[in-house]
Amino acid sequence: MVIVELSVVPLGIDHGFSKYIAKVVKLLEEKGIKYELTPMGTIIETEELDNALRIIQEAHELMFKAGFKRVYTVVKIDDRRDLRMGMEEKVSAVMEKVRGG
Numbered sequence: 001m002v003i004v005e006l007s008v009v010p011l012g013i014d015h016g017f018s019k020y021i022a023k024v025v026k027l028l029e030e031k032g033i034k035y036e037l038t039p040m041g042t043i044i045e046t047e048e049l050d051n052a053l054r055i056i057q058e059a060h061e062l063m064f065k066a067g068f069k070r071v072y073t074v075v076k077i078d079d080r081r082d083l084r085m086g087m088e089e090k091v092s093a094v095m096e097k098v099r100g101g
Contacts, residue, residue: 001084002052005076007041008059010068020066024059031055036087041074045087049079 010020024042028035033055034045046052056075063071085093 001080001086002046002049003078003080003087003090004044004046004052004056005041005074006044006056006059007074008063009072009074010063010066011070011072012068020063023062023066027058027062028055034087043087049077052077 006024008021008024009017021037021042025035025037028042028044036043044052044055046055056073060071060073
């Protein structure tokens with residue numbers, strides 16, 4: 001199971017990133033990728049690292065296709081192969097401990 005935090009930032013505009021981030025979200029939906037949009041990035045979940053890396057590249061390239069000449073992309077990858085633990089399970093494990101479990 002691979003969980004990725006992805007932040008794609010097109011450089012050269014002062015404001016109005018949301019319409020460009022929406023392009024990334026539409027890409028994820030078209031590909032059937034499980035995701036969670038956050039204020040600082042997007043979390044995606046896939047079965048294999050190769051698939052995650054392809055999605056990251058496509059999301060990055062979307063900004064160039066939108067006309068930008070420079071794109072800053074930040075990626076964090078959690079590739080766990082010993083246990084199947086998705087986004088919800090990771091959050092639930094922490095919250096259980098917060099509640100005293």
